[in-house]
Amino acid sequence: MSFQVTVRPSGRVFSVEPDEAVLAAALRQGINLPYGCKDGACGSCKSKVLQGQFYQGAHSTSALSAAEQKQGYALLCCAMPESDLEVESREVLGAGDFPVKKMPTRIASIQKPAADVAIMQLQLPANERPQYHAGQYLEFILKDGSRRSYSMASAPHLAEKLELHIRHMPGGKFTDALFGASEPALKERDIMRVEMPLGTFFLREDSNKPIVLLASGTGFAPIKAMIEHAIYKKIARPMYLYWGCRSRRDLYLHETALALVQQAAQQGLTLSYTPVLSEPKAGDDWQGRTGLVHQAVMQDMTDLSGYQVYACGAPIMVESARADFTRQRGLPAEEFYADAFTSAADK
Ligand SMILES: Cc1cc2nc3c(=O)[nH]c(=O)nc-3n(C[C@H](O)[C@H](O)[C@H](O)COP(=O)(O)OP(=O)(O)OC[C@H]3O[C@@H](n4cnc5c(N)ncnc54)[C@H](O)[C@@H]3O)c2cc1C
Ligand code: FES
Incomplete structure (x- = not known):
């Protein structure tokens, strides 16, 4: 038996087939709810269920804690309806622009x-x-x-x-x-x-807010793409890139990041780049920032209430940034966008 799901506040309605997860059904019907791993590990699809019964499938407790479950939150990528549902979730503009x-x-x-x-x-x-x-x-x-x-x-x-x-x-x-x-x-x-x-991790171009771009390790990959796109589109919002790695050799495209700063400047755009090493080696001769990359942002910015943050890489970095930026720096929760690079180890 299939069930109906109503999304609030938009009021959009879609149907979910037996054994189908809510997120898969929404995407299949062109309703672009936020998601990352599609596998219960990252928390990007977390939504409040306002009404109805559902079965919450296997997931990581770091993506959805027992306390959140009690408060009625669900991970829609692995939640199966047992009745019609009403869920609270924003839809992601532009996520359906290209055919999958x-x-x-x-x-x-x-x-x-x-x-x-x-x-x-x-x-x-x-x-x-x-x-x-x-x-x-x-x-x-x-x-x-x-x-x-x-x-x-x-x-x-x-x-x-x-x-x-x-x-x-x-x-x-x-x-x-x-x-x-x-x-x-x-x-x-x-x-x-x-x-x-x-995925729904891309620049929200309908905003004028300055942008913090936060990467750890190969989390630099989508951030690099976003910066190239922003330069190409001449997006005039100030951008602050922080890239965290263990040691100097792990900053595998350091020169590319420096070149992006130059390219942005040539277009009259503001892009700063702060590399941060958590475990610099003796031979690194590192004069730059050290410690945890998201803490470097907190040292530099006391108030993030007027910013958007795009964070990508290790799940622990993404979750620490989300928690600390929203609780200690006033970042609105809905202005934190992330892809956590979860793997089998996180499930
Ligand atoms: C949206 C998204 C985007 C991503 N983008 C990137 C990217 O651009 N670059 C990048 O480098 N990565 C990225 N990742 C991570 C990537 O998808 C893989 O998870 C990662 O590369 C590991 O794949 P694998 O097959 O080598 O490891 P897996 O086989 O998935 O294993 C991962 C680790 O878990 C361990 N492991 C396996 N099974 C278990 C188990 N049952 N219990 C405990 N530990 C276990 C393994 O020993 C290994 O260390 C992304 C992930 C997501 C969700
Ligand atoms: S998309 Fe649902 S937990 Fe990652």
Whole structure:
């Protein structure tokens, strides 16, 4: 039996089939609710259920705590209705601008700018143009049907090929194959099936607020794409980039970040770049900022009430930033946009 879900405050209504999750049903019917991992790990789809019964499927307690469940919150990516529902959720303007497609791609190149980071270029089929919002991600559909998500690292107007920045997670199925730690290794010219574009992490261009861009590790990928897009579109809002890594060699595109600052300045735009190292090594000769990247933002900005924040990378960084910026720096909760790079380890 299917159930009806009404979204508040918009009043939009959609139906959910048996065994279908609320989020999947909404996206299928063109109702663009916010989401990230689609797997109960990141919390981006958390919404209040105002009325009705539902079954909350397996999820991480960091994405939805027992206390939040008691208060009536649900993760819509893994919630199944048991009656008609009324849920409170904002819809994401622009998220449905491009059709979500499955297609074969070819690995055009793999470079290793750091020991545990690969930059992969993917060649699209000849008849496909890259269509996505800077900040969105794709999913690789692996041979066993499992999926892995990676954010596009360049803005669509620059993307003849799709650029991905992939960090090795030792013991991980996909990245062990990419880094040659398991057989068969992934290599140039291999064909990979992808689905794209996905996600609701992209610049909200209907705002005039200054922007904090916060990245940890390969979380720099979608942030880089957003900055390239903002420069291309001459978006005049001040942008403050903070990129946190462990040591100097982990800032795998430091020069690229510096070059973006130059490009922005040439267009009369304001972009600052603050790299932050959490564990600089003795040989790094590092004169810059140290510590946790989100704390560097808090040291520099005492009041975030008039800002938008876009955060991407390690789930712990994203969650700490969300909690501390909203509680201690006055950032409105709805102005914090994030993609947490969750993996099997977070579920
Ligand atoms: C929206 C989104 C965008 C992303 N974008 C990027 C990106 O641009 N760049 C990037 O580098 N990453 C990104 N990620 C993360 C990426 O999708 C993968 O999760 C990551 O690369 C690991 O994949 P894997 O197959 O190598 O590891 P997995 O097989 O998923 O394993 C991950 C880790 O968990 C451990 N593990 C496996 N199973 C278990 C278990 N049952 N219990 C405990 N531990 C376990 C493994 O040993 C490994 O260390 C993104 C994630 C999301 C959700
Ligand atoms: S999208 Fe639902 S928890 Fe990540």
